[in-house]
Amino acid sequence: MHGRIKVRTSEEQKLQKQKEQQKKLVAYRMGMKQILSTRNKENYDPASLLLSGQLLSVNPDIYTLWNYRKEATLMELKENHSDAENGDEKSIEFCENELRLTEQCLLSNPKSYGSWHHRYWILNHHPKPNWQREFDLCTKYLSMDDRNFHCWDFRRLLVNKIGITLTDEIAFSTERININFSNYSSWHYRSTLQFLTDAESVAKELTLVQNAVFTDPIDTSAWFYLRWVLSNPNLRKTQKDELLEALEQLQELEPDCKWIVMAKCWLSGNITVLDKEHVENNVHYYKELIKLDPLRRGHYEDCLKIVETKID
Known part of the structure; x- marks a missing residue:
C-alpha cells in the first residue's frame, strides 16, 4: 500500500546478494x-x-x-x-x-x-x-591485537634488523603476557627468545607460567608453554616435585580440568622411568583423562599401554 516501506523477504535478499556477488x-x-x-x-x-x-x-x-x-x-x-x-x-x-x-x-x-x-x-x-618506524608500528599493532601471530612473526624479523636486545624483547613479552595470559602467540614468541641455559632461568619461567595456569586453568596457552619448559634439560627434580605438589593443590580447586591431569602426566613421566610409584601414578592419571576427555580416549589408551609396559 502507498506510504508503507516495502521490506524485502529473505528470498529477495538472497537473490539481491547473489546479483551483487556476480557483479x-x-x-x-x-x-x-x-x-x-x-x-x-x-x-x-x-x-x-x-x-x-x-x-x-x-x-x-x-x-x-x-x-x-x-x-x-x-x-x-x-x-x-x-x-x-x-x-x-x-x-x-x-x-x-x-x-x-x-x-x-x-x-x-x-x-x-x-x-x-x-x-x-x-x-x-x-x-x-625505516626499520625503527616499522618496529614502533608493530608494537602499536600488538597493543591493539596481541593475538595476531603474523605481527609477532614480523616483529621477530625486525628485531634482527635493528638490533633490539634479547633482554628488552623478553621484557616486552612479559608485559604482554601479564596483560593477557590467554595469548598463545606471545607465549610462542617467548619460546623463540628463551634458551633457559641454567636452573635459575628455568625457575623464572616456571614462576611466570605457574601464575598463568593458576589464574586461568581452563586456558590452553600457558599449558603448552609449561610443557615446553618441562622439556628443558636444566629443570631440576626438586622443581618438578614442587610443581607436581602445586598441581595436586590446584586439582582440588579444579577437579574437572583435564590440563592439570595432563601436566601431571608430563611431570610423572619425566621425573624418572625407573620409579615404580611415578609410573603407577601415570597409569592413574591417564585413566582420569579418559573420563575427563572421552573424545581423545583412543590417544590416552595408547599412552596407557606404553606406561603399563614399564610396570612389567
Missing part, C-alpha cells in the same frame, strides 16, 4: 584479465598496476597480484637505478606507495599472509628503509 565476480575477472594480458618481463603497465592495487584492497589474499607487484617493483627500481639525479627519490616514493597499500590491505584483513610478506619484501628492497 563483483565479473569485475574481478575483467580486472585480472587486463592485468595478466599486460604482464611481461620487460616493463609494466601503470594502469594495470593501479588496478591490481584496487583489487588487493578488496581481497588482499590474491598471491598472483602480489607477485605481479613485486615484478613491477623490480622493474621500477632497475629503471630508476640508471637515473643518477632523481633515481633514489623515485624509488623511495614507489616503495612508500607499496607500504601504504599493504597498510590498507592489513586494515581490511590484519592476518593476510600476502600483505605481511609483501611489506617485508618491499622494506628489504627499499633504498632507505
